[in-house]
Amino acid sequence: MIEVRQVSKVYQVGGQPVVALRDVNLSVRRGEIYGIIGLSGAGKSTLVRCINMLERPQSGSILVDGVDITRLEGEELRAARRQIGMIFQNFNLLQSRTVAGNVAFPLEIAGVPQAEIKRRVSDLLELVGLTDKAKAYPAQLSGGQKQRVGIARALANQPKVLLSDEATSALDPQTTKSILRLLLDINQRLGLTIVLITHEMQVIKEICDSVAVIENGTIVESGPVWQVFTEPRTAAARNFLRGVITPELPPEVLERLIAEGGGENQILRLSFLGEQAGQPLISSLIRLFDVDVNILYGSIDHIKDIPFGTLIVEVKGGGVNPSRLISYLRGRGVKVEVIAGVVEPDLDSAVGGLS
Amino acid sequence: MWSSQTWILLWGAFLETLYMVGFSTILATLGGLPLGVLLVVTAEGHILSHPLLNRILGSLVNVGRSIPFIILMVAIIPFTRLVVGTSIGTSAAMVPLTVAAIPFVARLVESALREVDYGVVEAAQAMGATPWQIITRVLLPEALPSLLLAVTITTINLIGYSAMAGAVGGGGLGDLAVRYGYQRFRVDIMLLTVLVLILLVQCLQALGDLGARLVDRRRRGAS
Numbered sequence: 032m033i034e035v036r037q038v039s040k041v042y043q044v045g046g047q048p049v050v051a052l053r054d055v056n057l058s059v060r061r062g063e064i065y066g067i068i069g070l071s072g073a074g075k076s077t078l079v080r081c082i083n084m085l086e087r088p089q090s091g092s093i094l095v096d097g098v099d100i101t102r103l104e105g106e107e108l109r110a111a112r113r114q115i116g117m118i119f120q121n122f123n124l125l126q127s128r129t130v131a132g133n134v135a136f137p138l139e140i141a142g143v144p145q146a147e148i149k150r151r152v153s154d155l156l157e158l159v160g161l162t163d164k165a166k167a168y169p170a171q172l173s174g175g176q177k178q179r180v181g182i183a184r185a186l187a188n189q190p191k192v193l194l195s196d197e198a199t200s201a202l203d204p205q206t207t208k209s210i211l212r213l214l215l216d217i218n219q220r221l222g223l224t225i226v227l228i229t230h231e232m233q234v235i236k237e238i239c240d241s242v243a244v245i246e247n248g249t250i251v252e253s254g255p256v257w258q259v260f261t262e263p264r265t266a267a268a269r270n271f272l273r274g275v276i277t278p279e280l281p282p283e284v285l286e287r288l289i290a291e292g293g294g295e296n297q298i299l300r301l302s303f304l305g306e307q308a309g310q311p312l313i314s315s316l317i318r319l320f321d322v323d324v325n326i327l328y329g330s331i332d333h334i335k336d337i338p339f340g341t342l343i344v345e346v347k348g349g350g351v352n353p354s355r356l357i358s359y360l361r362g363r364g365v366k367v368e369v370i371a372g373v374v375e376p377d378l379d380s381a382v383g384g385l386s
Numbered sequence: 387m388w389s390s391q392t393w394i395l396l397w398g399a400f401l402e403t404l405y406m407v408g409f410s411t412i413l414a415t416l417g418g419l420p421l422g423v424l425l426v427v428t429a430e431g432h433i434l435s436h437p438l439l440n441r442i443l444g445s446l447v448n449v450g451r452s453i454p455f456i457i458l459m460v461a462i463i464p465f466t467r468l469v470v471g472t473s474i475g476t477s478a479a480m481v482p483l484t485v486a487a488i489p490f491v492a493r494l495v496e497s498a499l500r501e502v503d504y505g506v507v508e509a510a511q512a513m514g515a516t517p518w519q520i521i522t523r524v525l526l527p528e529a530l531p532s533l534l535l536a537v538t539i540t541t542i543n544l545i546g547y548s549a550m551a552g553a554v555g556g557g558g559l560g561d562l563a564v565r566y567g568y569q570r571f572r573v574d575i576m577l578l579t580v581l582v583l584i585l586l587v588q589c590l591q592a593l594g595d596l597g598a599r600l601v602d603r604r605r606r607g608a609s
Contacts, residue, residue, distance in 0.1 A: 083512050109514035123509035126604045127527045137513040140523065168603040188513070 032224045033059035033082060033192065038091030040077055040248075051077040052088065053248045059241070064218050064225045066239035066256070068232060068271055074248040075228040079194050082226065083115045084108060096191055113141055116185030120197035122177040124169040130180050131156065131165040137187040155183040159213065175206035182213060186221075193217070195227035199234060211237045232275040236260070236334055244268045257334050261302050261366055280327065280343060280370065288327075288345060289371050296347045297372035298327070299357075301365050303340040312365065313344070320356050323347040343370070392575065395562060400582060402476050403558035406551065407544045410480050414487030414544070415537055421447065421488065422495025423521055433507065433517045450489030455547050458486055479556030483547055491540050498532035499525050531602040538594025542587050559583055 035057035042049045051074045059065040069075040080086040082093055084100055092099045095115065103111055124133050131152050138148045156162045159179040169177055178198060185193055195214070199207040215238045218225050229235065235242050235256060243253035246267045252259060263269045273279065280288075280298075288298060301312070313324050328343040346356065353372060360367050421443065427433050428440040453461070459482040463473045466481040502525055510524045526533070549560020559579050567576020 085508055085512060109516065112512055112514040115512070117509070117512040119505060119509060121503070121505050123503065123505040125506060125524065125528060127530060127601070128603075136510075136523070140510070140513060140515045140519050170604055184513075194512075 032061040032063075032096060033057070033065075033226065034092075034094040035078070035082070036092045036094070038078070038081060038088045038093060040074075040081065040086060040088045050248050052081070055091070055245075055248070055250055057243060057250065057253070059224060059226055061224055062218070062222045063240040064215070064227065064238050066235040066242045067226065067228045067245055068230065068235055068242060069228070069245035070230060073245045075230075075245050076196060077248075078245065079196055079226060079228045082192070082194055083112050083117060113137070113188045114190050115192045115194060116188070116190040117194040117196065118178065118181040118185050118198045120200045122169070122174075122181045122201075124177060124180055124184075126169055129166050129168055130161060130172070133169070133180050134183045134187055137184060141188055151187065152183075155186060158186070158217070159183045173206075174202050175210060178202065178206075178210050179213065182210075182217070186217065186223075191224060193223050193225045195225060197228060197230070200229070200231075207234070208237070214238060232271045236275055238335060240335065244271065257304055257337055257339070260334055260339070261304060284327075285371060296345050297353050297356075298343065298345050298370040299360075299372070300368040300370055301342040301344060301360065302368075303342075303365055304334075305337050305339075312360070312363065313342075316346075316356070316360070319359070321348070322356070346372075392578075395566070395575075396559075396578065396582065399557065399559045399562040399579070400586075402556075403545065403548055403560070403586075406476055406479055406483065406548050406556060406558055407541060410483035410487060410544050410548075411537065411541045413480070413484040414491050414540060417484065417488040418491025418540075419495050419533075421492035423499065423525070425492060425496040426499040426525070427517065427521065433511070433520055447489040447492050450486070451493070453486075455482070455486050455550055458482055459551065474555040476557045479548065479551035479558075483544055483551055486547060487540055487544055490543065491536065494536035494539060495529075495533065498529040498536055501532055502528040531598040531604070534598040534601065535594055538590060538598075541590055541594075545583065545587060545590075559586075 035055055038052055038055045039050070040052040042051055055074075055078060057065075057067075057078075067075045067078060077086050081088050082095065082100070084103070088101060091101070093101050095111065098111060100108070100111055125136060128136065134152045134155050135148050138151060143151070153162070153165075156165055159182055161176060161179050161183065164172065164176060169180065172180070181198070193214075198214075199210050202210060211234060214225060214227070217223055218238075227234070227239070239256050241254065242256050242259050243250045244259070244265065244267050245251070246265075252263065252265045252268045259268055260272060260275075263272055285298065288296065303312075313326070316322065317324055323346070325345040325347070326342060327345055329341070331338060331340045333339060346353070357367050357369070425440065425443055425447070428436040428443070430437045430440070462482055462485060465485075466473045466478050469481050470477045472478050506528060507520055507524060510520050515523070546560075548556065548558050549563070552558045552561025552564065555561075559582060563576045563579040563583075566572045567574075567579060
């Protein structure tokens with residue numbers, strides 16, 4: 032649906048060039064929710080604003096539904112923009128218009144007849160649950176309600192793509208959840224492709240199918256959310272994930288365990304995705320390998336709608352070759368990460384059968 | 387206390403002031419509004435970014451605002467003759483009043499439109515709005531409360547200027563105060579005229595404030 036190819040953008044700040052995007056490549060499939068995560072200043076906002084040409088990249092191309100939007104000007108560009116809805120962190124509603132007037136705005140400028148506008152506005156307000164606020168002004172609404180108006184307005188021209196520029200960053204966690212649910216609902220009901228940028232991994236975890244991590248204007252890692260979450264390859268991705276799903280043992284606990292084990296024990300992080308989360312893994316481990324398993328940490332969570340379990344265990348005794356034990360686990364489709372132990376680290380780098 | 391003649395004088399001068407100021411305000415708004423819009427939209431990075439044109443317009447406006455009114459009035463006498471056929475009288479006074487007020491209105495309009503959050507302009511751009519649609523459906527309606535206040539300020543300023551225009555035969559309340567009150571030592575007429583001017587300014591400001599408040603939807607609870 033969206034193909035970003037070799038896009039670069041350089042700003043001139045006080046005569047000095049500042050690179051906002053460098054050779055960015057991105058591929059968003061039709062109907063998916065694609066999250067772009069990065070710290071402020073990483074270039075994520077510039078990237079999403081390039082998709083509807085609010086920012087023009089210096090080089091590269093951006094194909095939206097097969098049309099290279101970077102080549103469009105004037106009326107052609109405006110027509111293409113009507114196919115791309117956008118919502119903003121600060122909502123950007125017209126203060127002088129009512130809720131209904133705001134939703135009608137994109138229809139008016141597209142030249143839709145009045146009767147049709149009236150009908151569509153009432154449908155859209157129903158979709159976002161604001162029918163009773165049609166005559167209110169933005170100043171009378173809460174942040175969440177304002178963003179709902181923003182969403183209704185963005186959907187007015189029945190776009191193929193919705194861009195979300197930090198749409199939940201100004202909202203409290205509860206409201207964020209309800210706005211995310213609305214976006215997911217729209218995505219599923221209308222088959223709308225959504226590209227959202229955020230600095231919160233929680234947002235990605237709740238609704239995204241794919242994710243790209245952007246750092247200093249470059250995409251450093253991208254892929255399906257479950258993959259990036261379970262096997263982050265870069266420090267940037269791991270930083271964002273810290274505290275979201277991957278638990279870390281406190282360093283002093285880890286040190287004590289290693290010291291107590293005298294180098295004989297293994298501390299492993301086991302991750303399960305989907306169906307595997309229900310397997311009786313620990314008991315079969317104890318039976319087959321004659322080892323003691325001490326559970327240090329356990330959790331179960333969801334990535335979008337896939338259950339995702341994590342266990343941190345200490346394995347002792349048995350005199351079994353630890354790499355055999357690990358291959359066994361991987362054979363059962365469990366991702367294994369050796370936190371401490373005698374196994375060579377390069378064994379750990381193999382993909383653990385999650386795909 | 388005063389003869390009926392005084393009241394007739396005062397009433398006539400009052401109407402002259404209203405006529406002079408009313409028309410100049412309308413004409414100055416018609417001229418200053420587009421100029422102010424251009425000053426905003428041609429600024430670098432705005433919807434019709436044209437830094438050179440922006441600088442030229444900005445300089446012209448500054449020149450217009452630097453010339454003292456009394457000098458401007460004399461300097462453009464040929465132009466005034468060309469437009470109204472004479473350089474004396476109430477109608478003639480309207481020409482320098484309008485010319486002097488246009489750059490003033492332009493700057494007020496500019497600052498009113500700059501108050502509009504650029505994010506709203508970008509949202510309209512993202513929806514595929516044309517520059518004209520952004521000006522007429524976003525910038526001007528969003529800035530309406532400030533624009534109404536700008537017109538109020540202009541009107542009141544023009545009342546002050548019109549007194550000077552009166553000095554060269556433009557008539558009006560200011561002229562009355564100068565000719566009768568000052569030059570003929572009729573302190574009572576001078577005070578009366580000043581009182582009428584004060585009331586006029588008070589009423590206009592109150593009206594402008596009320597209008598601005600009525601169209602302002604930016605505050606919580608306003609409906």
